[in-house]
Amino acid sequence: xxxxxVIAVAxxxxxxxxxxxxxxxxxxxxxxxxxxxxxxSDPQGDLxxxxxxxxxxxxxxxxxxxxxxxxxxxxxxxxxxILHHKExxxxxxxxxxxxxxEMSLVNAMSREYTMRxxxxxxxxxxxxxxxxxMPSLGMITINALASADSVIIPVQSQYFxxxxxxxxxxxxxxxxxxxxxxxxxxxxxxxxVDKRTNLSKExxxxxxxxxxxxxKVYDTQIPLAIKTAESTSRGKSIFxxxxxxxxxxxxxxxxxxxxxxxxxxxxxxxxxxx
Numbered sequence: 001x002x003x004x005x006v007i008a009v010a011x012x013x014x015x016x017x018x019x020x021x022x023x024x025x026x027x028x029x030x031x032x033x034x035x036x037x038x039x040x041s042d043p044q045g046d047l048x049x050x051x052x053x054x055x056x057x058x059x060x061x062x063x064x065x066x067x068x069x070x071x072x073x074x075x076x077x078x079x080x081x082i083l084h085h086k087e088x089x090x091x092x093x094x095x096x097x098x099x100x101x102e103m104s105l106v107n108a109m110s111r112e113y114t115m116r117x118x119x120x121x122x123x124x125x126x127x128x129x130x131x132x133x134m135p136s137l138g139m140i141t142i143n144a145l146a147s148a149d150s151v152i153i154p155v156q157s158q159y160f161x162x163x164x165x166x167x168x169x170x171x172x173x174x175x176x177x178x179x180x181x182x183x184x185x186x187x188x189x190x191x192x193v194d195k196r197t198n199l200s201k202e203x204x205x206x207x208x209x210x211x212x213x214x215x216k217v218y219d220t221q222i223p224l225a226i227k228t229a230e231s232t233s234r235g236k237s238i239f240x241x242x243x244x245x246x247x248x249x250x251x252x253x254x255x256x257x258x259x260x261x262x263x264x265x266x267x268x269x270x271x272x273x274x
Contacts, residue, residue, distance in 0.1 A: 010168065011168060150186040
């Protein structure tokens with residue numbers, strides 16, 4: 001059994017810090033000695049841009065190319081698609097072609113498993129694969145959820161943040177029932193938290209009140225900071241851009257919580273085997 005854990009970072013609401021979380025969590029896990037692959041599964045290609053590859057149309061192989069190879073039953077060139085980032089993480093980039101692919105997926109055989117198929121041969125090379133999902137619940141996101149072991153839901157601490165979660169949770173449980181029975185939700189991560197207001201506390205309480213029985217809310221909260229926005233345009237993680245920043249500290253402690261989840265998973269698997 002592959003020891004690799006595949007995590008989808010998902011929320012159909014845009015602007016909640018998904019890409020920032022996927023990238024900085026990846027770098028933080030790599031700093032803990034883990035081998036990490038990021039997969040940009042959003043046609044906007046924000047994660048690819050964040051990692052410093054600005055001209056996606058000039059990249060030789062991107063995720064939509066791999067998924068097309070899988071749909072056409074051609075040999076998969078997954079390893080050739082992987083880009084190596086100087087902060088010791090790898091990336092499978094995306095491009096706008098992914099939007100067009102969403103349409104053709106509808107008629108594909110085993111359409112929900114196309115992305116999983118693309119990743120299956122490289123799982124053995126990594127400890128963690130992190131999928132940055134697009135802000136919608138379409139076919140590409142379903143593919144990401146079908147490929148994942150678990151989901152992390154970043155939620156921006158503002159009013160109505162919890163409102164969109166019902167739809168996301170419905171989609172996740174449908175995928176779990178019909179496509180990927182092992183899928184679980186690791187937890188909710190509060191992002192863009194402004195400590196000067198009581199709002200984040202209220203949002204946290206609201207989420208715990210409405211979903212506390214089924215969802216864990218991570219202890220770590222990601223603070224709102226200008227430096228984070230600056231780092232996103234420089235192709236660097238917050239650790240390289242400003243390592244003493246409170247956001248860097250927060251992502252370090254979040255990575256430790258994610259590693260704890262991983263330990264529980266291994267422990268449970270071992271118990272099952274016995």
